[in-house]
Amino acid sequence: MQTALKGKPPGARGNVWNKIWRSRLLYLILLPGLIHMLLFKLLPLFGLVIAFEDYNVIKGGIHSIIDSKWVGFAHFEKFLNDGYFWKLLKNTLLLAFFNLLFVFPIPILFALLVNEVRFRKVQRFVQTVTFFPYFISSAVAVSILYTFLSPQGGLVNVALEGLGIQPIFFMAEPGWFRPLYVMLNVWQLFGYNSIIYLAAMTNIDPHLYEAADLDGAGRVSKMFHVTLPSIAGTIVIMFILAIGQIMTVDLDKILMMYNPSVYDTADVIQSYVYRQAFATKGFPNYSYGAAVGLMQSVVAFVLVISANRASKKFSDSQLF
Amino acid sequence: MFGKKGSLWILVLAVLLVLSACNKSGGSDSEASSSGQASSPASASAGAGGDKIQFSYMMAGKYINWLKDLKWYPELLKRMNAEVELVNGGDDDSAYAKGLDTKLLSGDLPDAMIVTLSQAEVYGSQGLFLNLKDLIAKDAPNIQKFIDSDEAYKTLITASDGNVYGLPQQYPIITNVPFYRADMFEKAGITSNPKTIQEFTDVLRKLKAAYPSNDFYPFTGRDGYIKFTEAFLAKDNIDENGKVHGIYNVGKSYDLMAPGFKDLIQWYNTMYTEKLIDPEWVLGTQTEESWQTKMLTGKGAISYDFFTRPSWFMNNGGPQNDPKYDIKVMDALNDSQGNPSKVPMAEQRYREDRVFVINAKSEKKAEQILKFMDYLFSDEGRTLMDYGVEGQSFKTNGDKKEFTVKFEEEGNKPLGTPVWNFLQDRLTFPVPSNDAAYYDWMDPLTKSFAADFFGKYAAVAQQIKYSTEQLKERSELVANVQPMVDANLVKFITGKRPMSEWDAFLKEADAQGYSKIVEIDQAAYDAGKK
Numbered sequence: 001m002q003t004a005l006k007g008k009p010p011g012a013r014g015n016v017w018n019k020i021w022r023s024r025l026l027y028l029i030l031l032p033g034l035i036h037m038l039l040f041k042l043l044p045l046f047g048l049v050i051a052f053e054d055y056n057v058i059k060g061g062i063h064s065i066i067d068s069k070w071v072g073f074a075h076f077e078k079f080l081n082d083g084y085f086w087k088l089l090k091n092t093l094l095l096a097f098f099n100l101l102f103v104f105p106i107p108i109l110f111a112l113l114v115n116e117v118r119f120r121k122v123q124r125f126v127q128t129v130t131f132f133p134y135f136i137s138s139a140v141a142v143s144i145l146y147t148f149l150s151p152q153g154g155l156v157n158v159a160l161e162g163l164g165i166q167p168i169f170f171m172a173e174p175g176w177f178r179p180l181y182v183m184l185n186v187w188q189l190f191g192y193n194s195i196i197y198l199a200a201m202t203n204i205d206p207h208l209y210e211a212a213d214l215d216g217a218g219r220v221s222k223m224f225h226v227t228l229p230s231i232a233g234t235i236v237i238m239f240i241l242a243i244g245q246i247m248t249v250d251l252d253k254i255l256m257m258y259n260p261s262v263y264d265t266a267d268v269i270q271s272y273v274y275r276q277a278f279a280t281k282g283f284p285n286y287s288y289g290a291a292v293g294l295m296q297s298v299v300a301f302v303l304v305i306s307a308n309r310a311s312k313k314f315s316d317s318q319l320f
Numbered sequence: 321m322f323g324k325k326g327s328l329w330i331l332v333l334a335v336l337l338v339l340s341a342c343n344k345s346g347g348s349d350s351e352a353s354s355s356g357q358a359s360s361p362a363s364a365s366a367g368a369g370g371d372k373i374q375f376s377y378m379m380a381g382k383y384i385n386w387l388k389d390l391k392w393y394p395e396l397l398k399r400m401n402a403e404v405e406l407v408n409g410g411d412d413d414s415a416y417a418k419g420l421d422t423k424l425l426s427g428d429l430p431d432a433m434i435v436t437l438s439q440a441e442v443y444g445s446q447g448l449f450l451n452l453k454d455l456i457a458k459d460a461p462n463i464q465k466f467i468d469s470d471e472a473y474k475t476l477i478t479a480s481d482g483n484v485y486g487l488p489q490q491y492p493i494i495t496n497v498p499f500y501r502a503d504m505f506e507k508a509g510i511t512s513n514p515k516t517i518q519e520f521t522d523v524l525r526k527l528k529a530a531y532p533s534n535d536f537y538p539f540t541g542r543d544g545y546i547k548f549t550e551a552f553l554a555k556d557n558i559d560e561n562g563k564v565h566g567i568y569n570v571g572k573s574y575d576l577m578a579p580g581f582k583d584l585i586q587w588y589n590t591m592y593t594e595k596l597i598d599p600e601w602v603l604g605t606q607t608e609e610s611w612q613t614k615m616l617t618g619k620g621a622i623s624y625d626f627f628t629r630p631s632w633f634m635n636n637g638g639p640q641n642d643p644k645y646d647i648k649v650m651d652a653l654n655d656s657q658g659n660p661s662k663v664p665m666a667e668q669r670y671r672e673d674r675v676f677v678i679n680a681k682s683e684k685k686a687e688q689i690l691k692f693m694d695y696l697f698s699d700e701g702r703t704l705m706d707y708g709v710e711g712q713s714f715k716t717n718g719d720k721k722e723f724t725v726k727f728e729e730e731g732n733k734p735l736g737t738p739v740w741n742f743l744q745d746r747l748t749f750p751v752p753s754n755d756a757a758y759y760d761w762m763d764p765l766t767k768s769f770a771a772d773f774f775g776k777y778a779a780v781a782q783q784i785k786y787s788t789e790q791l792k793e794r795s796e797l798v799a800n801v802q803p804m805v806d807a808n809l810v811k812f813i814t815g816k817r818p819m820s821e822w823d824a825f826l827k828e829a830d831a832q833g834y835s836k837i838v839e840i841d842q843a844a845y846d847a848g849k850k
Contacts, residue, residue, distance in 0.1 A: 057425045064425060083832070084800050146607065152535045152600065152619070172603035259604025260806035261814075267803055275799040283438065283791065284421050 051075060051290040057283075068287075075291035084272065092268040096246045098182050104242050107190045108235060111197035112223050127198070130191030138252040141184055145257075146171060149180075172261035181253060200234040201227060236311050236318075244304040247296040269296065373400055373688045376430035378407035378423075380416035383747045389733075390748070391740050392708050399704070400692055409433065417673070424448065431682035432689055434747065437476070437488060437672040442788050444485025449677040450686055451483040460690045462697035463487070466752055475848065476670050476783055486675035487693070489750035492758045495663040495778045497769070498547075498653075499630040501621045502646040504531070513650040517551055517587065520653055524596040527621050539591065540598035540620030542611040546584070546809070547624040549574045550661040550779075551653040554581035558782055558845060567798065567834070568841040570781040571664030576805065576829060580656060582822055588813045602813055616641060626666060627773070631765040635732070649769045652777040662779035667745075669780050676750045696751045705749075706742055706757040713740040721757070728763045786844045794840050797833040804832050 020027055046065070052075075053068040079085060110130070117123040133141070148155050149170040157167040170176045204227060212222045251270040258266035273289050312318040384406045387393055397404065407430045409423060410416035420435060424443060435443070443449055456463050467474050467484075477484050500513075505523075508530035514520040527538040541547070549555045556566030556573045566575030574581055591597040598620060600606040614620040616637050623629070630647045638645040652661040676693065678686050695701040703721070707714040713725045730739045742761045744753045759770040786794065808825050811817035817825070 057421050082800070146605065150600070150605075150610070152610075169599065169603055169605070171605040172600075260803070260810045261603045261605075263803045263807040272799060275803075276796055283442070283788070285792070285795070288796075 048290060048294055050287050051294045053287055055287040055290075057286070071287075075288050076295060078288070079292055079295070088267060088269045088272050091265060092247060092249060092270070094265075095178055095181060095249050095268060098178050099185055099249070100242055100246060102182050103185050103189055103193070104239065106186055107193035108197055108231075110190055111194040111201065112227060114194065115198060115201050115227060116219060116223065127191065127195070130194070132191070133188045134192040136188065138250065139256060141188060142253060142256040145180065145184060169261075171257065172259065174262045174264040174266070177257065177262045177265045181250075181257065184253065185250065196238065197231055197234060200231040204230040232315070236315060240304060240307045240311060240318075243307040244300045246303055247300050371401060373402035373692050374405075375432055375682065375685050375689050375692070376405040376407050378409040378430045378433035379747060380413050380434075381408040381411040382413075384408055385735055386741075386746055387748050389735065389737060389739055389741070391713070391738050392704050393748075395709055396696075396701075396704055400695055402692055404692075405430070407433075413673070429679045429681070431685050432676060432678050434750070435486065435675050435677050437486060437675050438786070438788070438791055440486030440675045440677050441479040444483065444677065445479060445481055447680055449485045450680050450683060451485060452487070452678065452686075452690070453482075453484040455686055455690055456484065459687050460694035460697070462694045462701075463690070466697050472782070473670060476672075476785065480787070486677040487750055488670040488672060488676075489674040489747060490752045491665070491667045491669055491671050492744050492753040492755045493669070493774050493778050493780060494627055494666050494745065494758075494770075495774060496547075496625055496666055497627045497630070497649050497663075497773055498622065498624045499647055499649045500623075501615075501618070502648040503642070503644040504618065504621045514653065515651070516654050517548065517656070520548075521587070521591070521596070524591065524622070525594070528594070528596055531618070531621075533619075536619050536621075537598040537614075538596055538621045539623075540606075540611060540614050541601050541623045541625060542606055542608050545597075545601045545604075546574060546588075548653060548661075549581070549584065550663050551655050552578075552580035552584040552587075553655050553657070554578040554584050555662075555664060558784075562845065562849065564784075564838055564842045564845055567801075567837050568784055568845075570668050570783060571662075571779060576834060577826060582819075583656070585809060585812050585822075586819055589815060589819065592813050593815065599814075603810060612636075616645075618642070627770060628762070628766055631763045634765060635728070635763075647765075649773065652773070661777060663777040664779055664781060668783055670783060671747075671750070672783070674747050674750050693749065693751075696749050702752070702754060705751065706744065706754040708740050708742070723761060726763075727761055731763070782845075784841060784844045785848050786840070787847070790840050790844050794837055797837045797840075801829065801832045801834050801837060805829055805834070 050065060050068065052070060052072055053065070054071050055064065056068045057064055114123055114126055117126065136144075146154075149157070151157050151167040151169045156170070161167060168176075170180060208226050208230070209222060212226050217225065247269075249268050249270060251274060254266060254268060254271055255274065258271065269292060273292050276285050276288060308318050308320065387406065396402070410419045416434075417436075420439070423429065424435075424439070429448075435449075440449060444451065456467070467477070473488075473490070477487060479485055504527065508526045510523055510526055514523045524538040528536070531538075550571075554574050555571045556564075556568050556575050557571055558564050558568070565578060567573055574584075588597065588602070592599065592602060598606065598614065600610065611620070611623070612633075615623060615633055627649075630649055633647050634645075638647065652663050655661050678689055682689070696705060703710075707721050707723065708725070710716065714721050714723050716722075725740045727741075730741055731743075733739045742757065744758045755774075756771070759767060759774070762770055808817065808828075812819060812822070812825070
């Protein structure tokens, strides 16, 4: 009766079941995916509880989690009170910020330019070529970087010497670490990331361009007044997702690029946790690593929610 | 949209996809198990009462690959009537170490495996590995004899509860050696080898003068660039009064607080300023390949590296590139008090990362496994592992065993080729080493200096055992302190930070936790002495 008063007609539940039953095959198709998500995505979240324990690997299986000693927020406090914390946080945020500043907009600019290429074959060729670096592993990419930038025979330094400039030890200068890391990421990702925007551009109504033509708009004008606004929703969604990665850096690349000369700028939260987890002596500190990881995830979650709300307030686009 | 039949097919395919994903994630272990030697029904018939010794043994894949090529291995299995299922626990040491805890967590472990000494003790005391003490006393007289003969070994393997959970490998007494391009020395007019740091510096200057090219740096290397700590009396060490100096690493690191260490950094600064040392090496951007290229192409003339490296350069392109190419090993430099240096071993005498343990669940096979291991500790077993089979790989001349096969012919055969090889520094089964046999097995160049150099200069350092709590605290502190120290040393050497700030730097290191680490080392050492 109460349900009916709230506006749901009697038998609403029955209707839902009827609808499900009518589409039972589609729901059955959905079922494996749901089971997979439950087993491999949601249930493992239970493991996060080790961030609040002194995880003891030896008890085996689920008992390792259930029977380990509960320490509450001890690991979080330890990390926050670590004298090294602020330096790590600064390095992590700066690296992620510069990464976002360049890795995010460059694919949009690139997609806008590629979209203007009239010859389809040229367009596809450019897309394919710029797509390739995505498939190069971090190890190979960093090796290429080392070779190009070597102070002894590296192409860049040979060119600099040709111009009468002293060779620069790029890989050993703390000031060069962030630009190199960002440049490498841009090179590897801009072709791949631009695909999403190019796909969004294919859905733009051609009539908009025809109308712009009639209004006398040139190519640049159409690019900024038709194409860009039409993909604004996609850009906002991608930006919200990118905000969620603000605390995340590419640990593989950093581990391969860092050395004692660049610790000042290259040592980030993840590399610090990695050093602790895989110390040459002792045992992996899973609980500490989980606590730091959880903190990063919570910050990322808050940032994504905030960005989504801001987007909802100032534009029509939102992620959820 | 798809019709009933179409939808059913899609459903079936989706279910199969999920099942295959589940199967894939759960199947990796069995795949790893079978990647060793031909799989055996080890668990089916093995037992104290059976004739055939059967057990599974997990270690890093690269050692399995080497072991499978060794000609003495099938002979060992034949003699012992044994069948060992070799289980690949990760391709190399790093992958093995990273995956080991996860494997221990899974509970699905082979009968025997390689772990670290800390893991052996901590997990052994919690019931994961067998206590071998009584079993050895009862069934393994040769192992017992070795334990009784070596107090350091006995102390190391005895856990705080008095039990013995693992047997570490005894590593041969070998060190890094300083070596040089003899042909470049000759061209630079250097007629005698340096004996002191000052003479060494003069040699570097003469080389730089003879080869003034911008990309020639006389002293080059790979990995850690801090060398000659022994000559500056600045090694990490435990002195005769039992005091620990520096973050202890069996002499392979340094004592930051030693006056000699400041002198060493000052010396490095001089070398860096005068372009006598490879800047890429100091700054940490040198790769293995770039170092090799430099030593092969004359962009470097002196290195201080693993003792087999001189012959590696001679056999891997040196004389092919330049017929005059010649590498020789120099003596260790005298220390600052004029005494011959004591050079730290390349690794710990007892490898704490190569400890043989037996799974507690395989208790029934323990007697068999120990019998197998005991044979390797016996004279006959040692002869087989160190010299091979008489008449095939060695002959006896009086009391002396002489190899009839040559390292330079056997040692460089491609992986997958059966070979006679006796590189005791590699992991097979952790057993005692026979240093004389090991040196004797080397190529002529290495053999020419090994016994003499190691006999004169090698220093076998004491090993410290830590409690779990000490290890935990130490690891966290080292993760904090080491990057800070490393970064600052580079700054002092490159001149970015003046040496006048050295004392301030030492205080910063202390504030970061340097002294606390040394205190932990001291406490652990003192506890071990009690």
